Amino acid sequence: MPPAPLLDLDRVSIRHEGAEVATPVDVSFEVARGEVVLILGPSGCGKSTLTLALDGLVPHAVPAALEGTVRVAGLDTSEHPVGVLSEHVAMVFQDPDAQIVTGTVLDEVCFAPENQLVEASEVLERAERALKLVGLWDRRAENPDTLSGGGRQRLAIACALAMAAPVLVLDEPTANLDPAGIDEVYAVLRELASVRDHAVVLVEHNLDAAVDLVDRVIVLDAGGRLVIDGPAREVLRERADELVALGVWLPVSTLAAMRLRDAGIVLDPLPLTPSELAEALDALPSLPAPLSASSPVRSTALSPRPTLSMGPGTGSTGAIAVIGETAIRARDLSVRRGGRRGPIVVEGVDLDVTAGDFLAIVGTNGAGKTSLLQALAGVIPAPRGTVDVLGVDPARCAARERARRIGFVFQNPEHQFIAPTVAEELAQGLHLQGVSEADAEPRVEAMLARFGLESLRGQHPFLLSGGQKRRLSVGTALIAGAPVLALDEPTFGQDRARASELLDMLRTLNDDGTTVLVVTHDLQLVADYASHIAVMDSGRLLGVGPTVEVLAGPLVEQAGLRHPPLARATRGLARHTAWHSVTRMSQLPVSSKASS
Amino acid sequence: MTAAGEGGAVFPELGAAPVDGSEPHAASAALDPFAEHRTQRPSRFLYALNPLAKLAAPVPVMVVVMFSRGIALPLAFIVFAAAVLLIGARLSGRAIAALLLGIPVVALVLGVTFGVWIDPSSVADHPEASITLISIGDWDFTLAAYLVGFATGLRILAILLLSLIAGITSTGTEFVRSMVQNLRVPYRLGYTALAALRFVPRFGHELEIIRAAHRVRGTDVGRGPVAAVRRSLGYIVPLLASAIRHAERVALAMDARAFGAHRTRTERHLSPWRVRDTVFVACFLAVSVVIAVLTWGR
Numbered sequence: 059m060p061p062a063p064l065l066d067l068d069r070v071s072i073r074h075e076g077a078e079v080a081t082p083v084d085v086s087f088e089v090a091r092g093e094v095v096l097i098l099g100p101s102g103c104g105k106s107t108l109t110l111a112l113d114g115l116v117p118h119a120v121p122a123a124l125e126g127t128v129r130v131a132g133l134d135t136s137e138h139p140v141g142v143l144s145e146h147v148a149m150v151f152q153d154p155d156a157q158i159v160t161g162t163v164l165d166e167v168c169f170a171p172e173n174q175l176v177e178a179s180e181v182l183e184r185a186e187r188a189l190k191l192v193g194l195w196d197r198r199a200e201n202p203d204t205l206s207g208g209g210r211q212r213l214a215i216a217c218a219l220a221m222a223a224p225v226l227v228l229d230e231p232t233a234n235l236d237p238a239g240i241d242e243v244y245a246v247l248r249e250l251a252s253v254r255d256h257a258v259v260l261v262e263h264n265l266d267a268a269v270d271l272v273d274r275v276i277v278l279d280a281g282g283r284l285v286i287d288g289p290a291r292e293v294l295r296e297r298a299d300e301l302v303a304l305g306v307w308l309p310v311s312t313l314a315a316m317r318l319r320d321a322g323i324v325l326d327p328l329p330l331t332p333s334e335l336a337e338a339l340d341a342l343p344s345l346p347a348p349l350s351a352s353s354p355v356r357s358t359a360l361s362p363r364p365t366l367s368m369g370p371g372t373g374s375t376g377a378i379a380v381i382g383e384t385a386i387r388a389r390d391l392s393v394r395r396g397g398r399r400g401p402i403v404v405e406g407v408d409l410d411v412t413a414g415d416f417l418a419i420v421g422t423n424g425a426g427k428t429s430l431l432q433a434l435a436g437v438i439p440a441p442r443g444t445v446d447v448l449g450v451d452p453a454r455c456a457a458r459e460r461a462r463r464i465g466f467v468f469q470n471p472e473h474q475f476i477a478p479t480v481a482e483e484l485a486q487g488l489h490l491q492g493v494s495e496a497d498a499e500p501r502v503e504a505m506l507a508r509f510g511l512e513s514l515r516g517q518h519p520f521l522l523s524g525g526q527k528r529r530l531s532v533g534t535a536l537i538a539g540a541p542v543l544a545l546d547e548p549t550f551g552q553d554r555a556r557a558s559e560l561l562d563m564l565r566t567l568n569d570d571g572t573t574v575l576v577v578t579h580d581l582q583l584v585a586d587y588a589s590h591i592a593v594m595d596s597g598r599l600l601g602v603g604p605t606v607e608v609l610a611g612p613l614v615e616q617a618g619l620r621h622p623p624l625a626r627a628t629r630g631l632a633r634h635t636a637w638h639s640v641t642r643m644s645q646l647p648v649s650s651k652a653s654s
Numbered sequence: 655m656t657a658a659g660e661g662g663a664v665f666p667e668l669g670a671a672p673v674d675g676s677e678p679h680a681a682s683a684a685l686d687p688f689a690e691h692r693t694q695r696p697s698r699f700l701y702a703l704n705p706l707a708k709l710a711a712p713v714p715v716m717v718v719v720m721f722s723r724g725i726a727l728p729l730a731f732i733v734f735a736a737a738v739l740l741i742g743a744r745l746s747g748r749a750i751a752a753l754l755l756g757i758p759v760v761a762l763v764l765g766v767t768f769g770v771w772i773d774p775s776s777v778a779d780h781p782e783a784s785i786t787l788i789s790i791g792d793w794d795f796t797l798a799a800y801l802v803g804f805a806t807g808l809r810i811l812a813i814l815l816l817s818l819i820a821g822i823t824s825t826g827t828e829f830v831r832s833m834v835q836n837l838r839v840p841y842r843l844g845y846t847a848l849a850a851l852r853f854v855p856r857f858g859h860e861l862e863i864i865r866a867a868h869r870v871r872g873t874d875v876g877r878g879p880v881a882a883v884r885r886s887l888g889y890i891v892p893l894l895a896s897a898i899r900h901a902e903r904v905a906l907a908m909d910a911r912a913f914g915a916h917r918t919r920t921e922r923h924l925s926p927w928r929v930r931d932t933v934f935v936a937c938f939l940a941v942s943v944v945i946a947v948l949t950w951g952r
Contacts, residue, residue, distance in 0.1 A: 113910055115909060119906060119909045120906070139915065140915070141915020142915070144915065151903065151907055153903055156903035157903075157904070159845070159908055161826070161827055168922060171920070172919045173912040173913050173916065175916050175918070175919065176920055221911065221912070432866075435870075436870075437869070438866070457869075457870075461872055468863065468867045472895055473864045474868070474871055475891075475892065476868055476873055520891065
């Protein structure tokens with residue numbers, strides 16, 4: 059008997075309550091056992107909403123209207139409650155913290171089968187099998203809070219496996235994880251995919267991690283319509299230009315190859331992984347010399363099309379900072395968390411940041427990156443005399459003095475909003491400086507215009523979109539004229555489109571002379587955008603230097619990080635030793651046409 | 655079948671890591687509402703009892719203590735409760751020291767702190783009122799006031815120790831489990847409450863970040879209670895926004911895992927009311943009645 063498809067979607071449209079248009083629209087596809095399907099699409103196309111429809115959360119638990127039919131193992135989801143459908147479809151969500159409900163790892167895995175009234179002995183059997191598969195069986199008695207982010211997400215996968223459902227749906231399972239956590243989760247998924255016992259439906263924007271385990275790709279366009287449904291490798295290789303035009307992010311290696319193709323170096327077929335890229339490059343008898351890292355050509359994994367930079371900063375960034383002089387100086391900086399007896403999270407850091415730099419602080423989770431940044435910006439107090447930001451100790455000077463020198467942007471911009479409208483949010487920083495109402499007005503207007511928020515001046519900050527919130531939070535940090543901007547994990551949990559928007563904005567600010575400090579996990583972003591890198595490990599600063607030098611050296615691996623995809627491809631080239639230092643997209647050769 | 659492949663092939667290094675399964679995070683166990691007492695259970699009798707029995711027996715006694723007067727009755731119950739804990743629970747050396755040495759010291763100190771709040775005229779007819787311990791200006795701290803304060807302190811300590819009988823020998827999970835199984839509390843309510851316990855530390859952490867973020871914006875100008883209230887109001891919106899979002903996500907995750915799909919759920923741990931629970935409650939109450947009768951009004 060030919061088995062019915064595990065998932066069968068027929069002309070599915072979903073409109074959220076209050077939304078004017080439906081996304082996704084008119085989507086039809088089937089998924090059979092053993093398939094690993096990746097759903098791609100630009101942000102806002104309804105990928106996540108679609109995953110919620112696969113186990114009946116739409117329309118049963120989420121206020122949204124569903125048209126068309128979704129069949130799970132032959133059951134129409136609109137007619138069966140989520141509890142019944144959960145026997146066939148298990149879900150893993152983006153935020154590992156929001157999926158944990160019990161007190162121990164073992165109880166957590168048993169939670170779903172217990173709800174399904176599975177016999178107690180079988181519950182334990184399933185739990186043991188699932189926990190062993192994800193490598194958490196030995197930690198079953200622990201509180202899930204003691205696991206790392208990657209560990210908690212592996213736990214979420216174990217919980218899904220314990221439901222014994224043939225379909226596993228994962229919605230951006232690694233978006234909140236650091237590189238080590240991403241690797242852990244994909245090691246588990248690779249194991250699952252290799253056995254082909256499940257149908258796996260995956261939404262993921264980090265294609266570099268996912269590309270080698272998916273068989274099939276379904277692509278939605280910005281309006282939520284299904285435009286491509288086909289085998290993964292063929293689609294990514296042969297329709298790469300179409301995907302880029304749709305706003306879908308491709309693996310860094312593929313984007314690099316497309317850049318090379320534009321410059322006249324054709325790699326066919328397009329490589330999807332760093333090792334494929336390395337192989338294809340080594341197959342070529344000769345390559346033009348790469349550009350130097352300081353060339354004016356601008357190109358990144360987020361916006362690969364090469365452009366010319368505007369040139370260096372003007373050198374005048376207000377009276378306080380002068381390009382080329384030291385903006386931030388830290389000497390023997392140590393920080394404890396949670397008071398005098400708390401653990402030391404930053405130890406003996408000496409760091410100078412020159413005005414006009416774009417410094418990225420990198421390291422694994424718990425390396426002390428955020429604490430260092432917060433201490434430099436005066437958010438948490440550092441010992442007296444260890445930090446100097448443009449002539450003041452940021453933790454001890456008045457708020458208005460600090461705000462004129464350094465602006466700090468928290469990971470979640472909402473945390474920083476204090477006023478009922480966008481305009482007042484910006485004006486607040488000027489009131490703190492004692493600027494009169496009349497003088498503040500034009501500066502607020504200028505800031506609204508600079509960040510494209512003019513039409514939203516009367517809006518409540520919490521009602522802005524994610525990207526607008528982020529822009530507003532940067533605006534509030536800069537309005538007092540701070541020449542230094544510090545951002546904590548600005549791209550965490552965001553899709554690439556938003557990350558790109560934000561980083562391009564930071565680069566523009568940096569071009570205009572603003573000194574930028576960021577803490578981030580994403581080393582390809584670091585490679586593409588930062589002028590300098592500081593590498594942290596276990597609270598200590600392993601080293602700091604120009605991006606190209608740090609990425610070419612051993613520090614990244616010493617800190618337990620992996621090189622970014624492009625560096626991984628070029629490091630091992632046998633034929634083209636001149637390319638070993640190529641780590642950023644902007645170093646790839648450009649055609650004479652583009653560079654002129 | 656669900657799980658593909660047997661055994662922990664994916665993370666051998668984690669499997670090899672020595673994990674002390676007997677007492678994970680012993681230091682934080684007292685603060686962790688979820689921590690299991692699994693390993694201690696066989697050794698002392700309190701762990702073998704139904705959590706409801708450990709609650710049901712002391713509660714009437716607490717009521718009696720609350721309405722008692724004098725020193726003898728709460729003192730007797732402190733000794734009784736401490737004895738039950740020492741025999742029935744496995745306490746660390748530190749906890750035993752706190753019980754034997756800390757309690758008397760705290761009782762003596764509480765006598766002073768409560769005593770100074772006593773209106774001297776209300777104890778003027780006591781014989782001890784004539785004995786003045788300390789005299790500051792025209793205010794006298796009399797022995798009578800001290801004894802009334804001391805009695806109040808003892809009552810509080812007695813109630814505290816009686817509640818510890820259940821409190822330190824059962825976990826939040828065990829309480830919910832026995833309430834669901836024995837008192838027919840709907841499991842949806844019980845387990846949701848348990849899930850909500852996880853929110854508390856999360857929101858504490860979130861509040862800390864919000865406060866730092868607002869400080870950075872310069873909202874810490876102004877001192878005094880008015881500014882403090884205004885500041886706190888500013889924390890509410892971001893905290894609520896993230897709380898609602900988080901709660902929605904948790905609810906979706908629980909729905910997706912069939913929570914509430916059936917009227918009951920499988921219980922891996924049975925928490926029946928056994929004969930020994932009845933015996934414990936009966937004996938506990940019998941001893942309590944004897945103590946109360948002997949010491950009432952003294």
